[in-house]
Amino acid sequence: MSIEKLIEEERKSIKIVEEAKAEAEKIISDAKKEAQKIIDQAIKKEYIEEYLAKEEKNATKDAKKITDKYEKEASRIKQISSDKLQKTSNIVLKETLKFD
Amino acid sequence: MTKNISSMQNEIQRRAQQESEKTLSEARKEAQRIINSSKDRSEKIRIEKIKPEAATMRRKIIGSAELDGRKSIINAKEEILSKVFDFTEERLQKIAQGKDKGVNYEEIIFEMIKEAASKIDEDKLLIAGNKTDHSYLSSKLSSIKQKLGKELNRKFDLEIIKEPHNYTGGIIIYNADKTKIYNNTIEGRLLELQSRMRGRISKDLFGQ
Numbered sequence: 409m410s411i412e413k414l415i416e417e418e419r420k421s422i423k424i425v426e427e428a429k430a431e432a433e434k435i436i437s438d439a440k441k442e443a444q445k446i447i448d449q450a451i452k453k454e455y456i457e458e459y460l461a462k463e464e465k466n467a468t469k470d471a472k473k474i475t476d477k478y479e480k481e482a483s484r485i486k487q488i489s490s491d492k493l494q495k496t497s498n499i500v501l502k503e504t505l506k507f508d
Numbered sequence: 509m510t511k512n513i514s515s516m517q518n519e520i521q522r523r524a525q526q527e528s529e530k531t532l533s534e535a536r537k538e539a540q541r542i543i544n545s546s547k548d549r550s551e552k553i554r555i556e557k558i559k560p561e562a563a564t565m566r567r568k569i570i571g572s573a574e575l576d577g578r579k580s581i582i583n584a585k586e587e588i589l590s591k592v593f594d595f596t597e598e599r600l601q602k603i604a605q606g607k608d609k610g611v612n613y614e615e616i617i618f619e620m621i622k623e624a625a626s627k628i629d630e631d632k633l634l635i636a637g638n639k640t641d642h643s644y645l646s647s648k649l650s651s652i653k654q655k656l657g658k659e660l661n662r663k664f665d666l667e668i669i670k671e672p673h674n675y676t677g678g679i680i681i682y683n684a685d686k687t688k689i690y691n692n693t694i695e696g697r698l699l700e701l702q703s704r705m706r707g708r709i710s711k712d713l714f715g716q
Binding site: 410413414417418420421422424425427428429431432433435436438439440442443444446447449450451456459460463464466467468470471472474475477478479481482483485486488492493496497499500501503504505507508 | 513516517520521523524525527528529531532534535536538539540542543545546547549550551553554557558561562565566569570572573574576577578580581583584585587588591592593595596599600603611616619620622623626694697698701705709712713714
């Protein structure tokens with residue numbers, strides 16, 4: 409009877425280990441599936457498009473800053489004082505009426 | 509004997525528990541390694557394939573903004589330069605119309621004729637002017653001829669072209685067979701000056 413108990417215990421123990429092995433295989437199999445998903449996403453058209461759209465948005469935002477900077481500078485250039493305009497015109501006038 | 513059996517039973521249970529825990533622990537570690545490896549690989553794909561494309565796109569967008577920006581600066585400078593030249597042309601028109609009392613336009617006309625005569629370097633010259641200058645030149649032709657001869661130490665035969673030209677002021681001089689021409693109109697001088705002095709004026713105005 410005691411030996412039978414031990415055999416029964418051994419049988420249970422084998423089952424526990426086998427169940428653990430099966431679970432381990434499932435964990436690895438799930439991980440492989442998840443890994444493939446990650447790879448698939450990286451090469452997926454939608455993901456690439458989404459990534460590029462995000463990058464485009466960032467670049468456009470930075471481009472706007474550049475455009476604003478130049479517009480500000482262009483606006484400053486256009487604000488020429490009448491005094492400066494007159495002085496420069498005097499130089500041109502003088503040169504126009506200068507003879508050899 | 510019963511105690512021994514019980515102890516052996518416990519040992520069997522403990523070993524089974526230990527082995528299954530070890531198996532599961534190793535499986536979890538391996539799973540994490542697989543996930544991490546795929547993350548690394550996907551990042552590599554991103555770096556190798558998508559990021560260059562994104563960088564090219566970014567360069568294009570930023571480059572275009574830079575180009576448009578520089579164009580807007582050039583346009584702003586051109587606008588101011590045109591303003592200066594337009595303003596100067598208006599002042600020259602007033603001078604040609606005799607509305608600027610500070611400038612002797614008749615003296616300017618003479619200098620224009622003298623400069624043109626000197627460049628054409630021929631005795632017989634045909635002079636064209638606008639309607640107002642045409643009348644003045646016709647009435648003063650004799651004295652202009654005399655003064656010109658004296659200043660250039662040469663005898664000239666001057667003739668006014670009958671049809672007045674249509675420009676702000678100044679003169680155009682031809683040789684007798686019109687194979688040589690010297691444009692000394694206000695517009696001509698200003699135009700020549702615009703290309704010659706654009707850089708200098710730009711530097712004066714914008715400092716570069």
